[in-house]
């Protein structure tokens with residue numbers, strides 16, 4: 001049986017993969033397909049429905065730049081998503097509980113949130129329609145020794161393409177899940193291995209009444225506080241939403257998230273309620289209705305929240321190496337490979353990195 005040779009295969013239907021495919025689909029007549037391991041699109045952008053009276057982002061949630069970035073990603077001179085998508089500017093401060101009292105601190109930048117909408121909705125409603133996505137297709141072998149590149153999925157399906165854009169997370173690449181043959185060049189693999197994929201989770205807790213502050217954190221001691229990106233904070237998930245519910249979110253990444261590895265959902269929620277009770281006089285346990293835990297550390301196809309590279313903010317570190325096309329056949333993209341600066345980790349940067357990879361592939365196909 002001969003396999004059709006596609007112009008482009010995109011691995012992964014997260015922000016990066018969907019944006020790469022969107023550009024190829026809308027701006028060219030080249031053939032392409034997205035191969036996605038899971039049974040849904042979105043990758044680290046997913047939403048929880050039915051838990052509260054508004055949709056909840058259980059992955060990426062904030063828009064860390066002005067919302068016009070959504071128009072830039074959609075990139076259609078005739079239509080702007082922000083004409084219909086509502087967003088709200090986030091607060092500028094948070095509070096910290098230390099030695100039995102609250103102190104107020106500035107938040108580090110200006111953020112926005114979707115109103116009764118999510119990052120997942122943006123990609124699902126605006127970017128994904130019409131795209132050719134093959135779900136449940138976990139790529140486990142990529143022979144890029146010659147053109148076309150030959151790929152196969154765990155379910156036995158075979159594919160061939162002139163160019164492959166890989167958007168899997170850095171941890172998936174570090175664990176060699178994609179089965180590159182030959183192995184990736186040493187400098188590329190070293191650049192990949194230089195990243196640290198932060199473990200992380202999100203928890204949402206519904207309460208009978210609102211007893212908590214808008215955004216807050218606790219001073220905590222962690223034994224091995226070596227990961228500067230470590231983070232753990234609570235926030236009213238209802239901020240800016242049309243909602244009658246009281247939903248408190250908790251996000252942890254890095255060291256504080258490692259603490260929860262191996263715990264059951266009930267143990268995690270019990271631990272958080274105990275911490276909240278301490279600051280709020282038992283109000284958390286007394287008003288708790290139900291909770292939801294999204295564990296990203298153990299998610300099979302992502303394995304963490306986002307990458308941490310190094311704290312030398314003037315250096316792009318290993319990113320330029322990761323951006324180098326491999327024999328013009330394989331292109332790495334995604335959250336850890338930002339297109340033109342060192343703002344990795346964000347949903348919008350992931351999207352733009354997919355666009356950057358698609359541009360380079362289209363240039364080669366045009367030649």
Ligand SMILES: Cc1cc2nc3c(=O)[nH]c(=O)nc-3n(C[C@H](O)[C@H](O)[C@H](O)COP(=O)(O)OP(=O)(O)OC[C@H]3O[C@@H](n4cnc5c(N)ncnc54)[C@H](O)[C@@H]3O)c2cc1C
Pocket residue numbers: 011012013014015016017035036037038041042043044045058059060061062063064137138139140167168169172177178200201202296301302304305306333334335336345346347348350351
């Ligand atoms: C809890 C959490 C909170 C966050 N908060 C924010 C935030 O507030 N604001 C923000 O801007 N960003 C946030 N982020 C980061 C943001 O979500 C990510 O940077 C972005 O979604 C990454 O997109 P991506 O396309 O690069 O990767 P992914 O979304 O990981 O997409 C990669 C895709 O590849 C698929 N895949 C993996 N292996 C294979 C394989 N072998 N075969 C086929 N497919 C495969 C995966 O299933 C996945 O769908 C957060 C992330 C998390 C997890």
